[in-house]
Amino acid sequence: MTTKSYDAARDVFADWGVDTEAAIARLATIPISVHCWQGDDVVGFENSTGTSGGGIQATGNHPGRARTPDELRADLEFAYANIPGSHRLNLHAFYMDTDETPDRDEIEYRHFSPWVDWAKDLGVGLDFNPTFFAHEKADDNLTLSHPDKGIRDFWIEHGKRTREIAARMGEAQGSAAVNNIWVPDGSKDIPVDRFSARKRLEASIDEMIATPYDKAHMLDAVESKLFGIGVEAMTVGSHEFYLGYAIRNKTVLCLDMGHFHPTENIADKLSAVALSVDELLLHVSRPMRWDSDHVILLNDDILQMAQELVFADLLGRTHIGLDFFDATISRTAAWVIGTRNMQKALLRALLLPQEPLKRAEEALDFTTRFMLTEELKDLPFAAVWAEFCARLDAPVGRALITDLDAYQASVAIRR
Ligand code: RNT
Ligand code: ZN
Numbered sequence: 001m002t003t004k005s006y007d008a009a010r011d012v013f014a015d016w017g018v019d020t021e022a023a024i025a026r027l028a029t030i031p032i033s034v035h036c037w038q039g040d041d042v043v044g045f046e047n048s049t050g051t052s053g054g055g056i057q058a059t060g061n062h063p064g065r066a067r068t069p070d071e072l073r074a075d076l077e078f079a080y081a082n083i084p085g086s087h088r089l090n091l092h093a094f095y096m097d098t099d100e101t102p103d104r105d106e107i108e109y110r111h112f113s114p115w116v117d118w119a120k121d122l123g124v125g126l127d128f129n130p131t132f133f134a135h136e137k138a139d140d141n142l143t144l145s146h147p148d149k150g151i152r153d154f155w156i157e158h159g160k161r162t163r164e165i166a167a168r169m170g171e172a173q174g175s176a177a178v179n180n181i182w183v184p185d186g187s188k189d190i191p192v193d194r195f196s197a198r199k200r201l202e203a204s205i206d207e208m209i210a211t212p213y214d215k216a217h218m219l220d221a222v223e224s225k226l227f228g229i230g231v232e233a234m235t236v237g238s239h240e241f242y243l244g245y246a247i248r249n250k251t252v253l254c255l256d257m258g259h260f261h262p263t264e265n266i267a268d269k270l271s272a273v274a275l276s277v278d279e280l281l282l283h284v285s286r287p288m289r290w291d292s293d294h295v296i297l298l299n300d301d302i303l304q305m306a307q308e309l310v311f312a313d314l315l316g317r318t319h320i321g322l323d324f325f326d327a328t329i330s331r332t333a334a335w336v337i338g339t340r341n342m343q344k345a346l347l348r349a350l351l352l353p354q355e356p357l358k359r360a361e362e363a364l365d366f367t368t369r370f371m372l373t374e375e376l377k378d379l380p381f382a383a384v385w386a387e388f389c390a391r392l393d394a395p396v397g398r399a400l401i402t403d404l405d406a407y408q409a410s411v412a413i414r415r
Pocket of ligand 1: 037092129182256
């Protein structure tokens with residue numbers, strides 16, 4: 001039984017030539033890779049003494065931070081129950097779940113097997129990341145491009161191990177785990193030999209990813225950045241660096257929305273890079289003045305990203321991951337609302353009548369395009385979203401807020 005408001009919305013969309021049932025069915029097939037690090041403020045679970053670093057740090061002290069793998073999994077279970085559909089978990093290497101104390105160059109699959117078992121039970125696919133920060137050997141904000149070969153070798157070994165772990169995860173779950181490489185490497189002040197640093201980074205990644213793995217199990221991705229705290233003058237792995245690297249080496253290219261100049265439009269980049277790379281990974285995020293990793297809102301930036309993915313037919317070769325962390329609000333609410341915002345943006349894009357929009361543009365009829373884009377903003381998207389959530393057993397509106405509040409209250413008391 002569908003609701004009256006959905007029935008009415010279906011007719012409105014049908015009038016524009018849009019099939020709401022097709023949009024709902026398509027949205028249900030799009031997994032979002034939910035980042036584990038929103039749940040514990042990017043601290044991780046290494047038993048050895050980790051340091052903070054790499055210019056990434058959550059700010060805020062809201063009660064209820066997950067302090068153990070069990071707490072993080074409980075929070076994730078709650079979050080997934082309130083996010084309609086089947087999704088993934090993006091795990092960082094320093095979220096190992098073990099009593100052992102392996103250093104980064106000693107990690108093995110068994111240190112992550114509790115995650116694999118749990119994810120399998122929950123029907124969640126895993127993605128993975130080497131962790132090149134929060135470690136004494138990264139204190140100079142240099143890892144794979146460090147002038148010291150010993151340090152580079154340490155991190156190369158770490159990266160190799162994550163690829164093997166990710167490949168085993170992918171094999172166990174029957175879908176490729178994306179293993180995303182981001183390094184903090186850069187220079188606080190103006191360097192005089194950028195080229196050597198970039199050649200070292202290239203050579204290190206080449207060595208790290210030399211062992212081939214079945215693409216059905218593991219996909220290498222590379223993530224660029226503009227600058228970070230402590231590396232204001234130069235980031236070794238810049239956008240141009242990794243765009244070229246990904247093209248030459250046929251890796252996935254990761255675009256993080258916080259890793260460009262603030263006035264750049266990341267949505268605009270998708271169709272440009274899609275001509276040269278096969279697969280994309282997104283780190284959907286909300287930079288405010290800098291790479292601040294605010295929780296994503298349902299704003300124009302996200303709507304444009306989703307529209308590009310749908311209109312340019314890039315969903316089939318784009319892995320949608322999230323990358324935000326806010327410790328001033330409920331971490332579970334941040335996960336749930338942020339992930340749902342990505343889905344809502346995709347649904348809106350799926351519900352737009354592409355044909356008249358593209359036809360107007362092709363005919364250089366910008367008046368029609370303008371009238372359409374603005375009038376279409378009034379379409380009853382919310383009724384279709386509510387129907388999607390109802391079919392997939394996820395609450396909306398006040399019921400959702402009551403759920404989020406109750407869970408936050410429970411963790412705030414216990415932790
Ligand atoms: C850092 C990058 C990177 C990290 C995660 C934790 O600026 O965005 O993706 O946020 O790997
Ligand atoms: Zn990122």
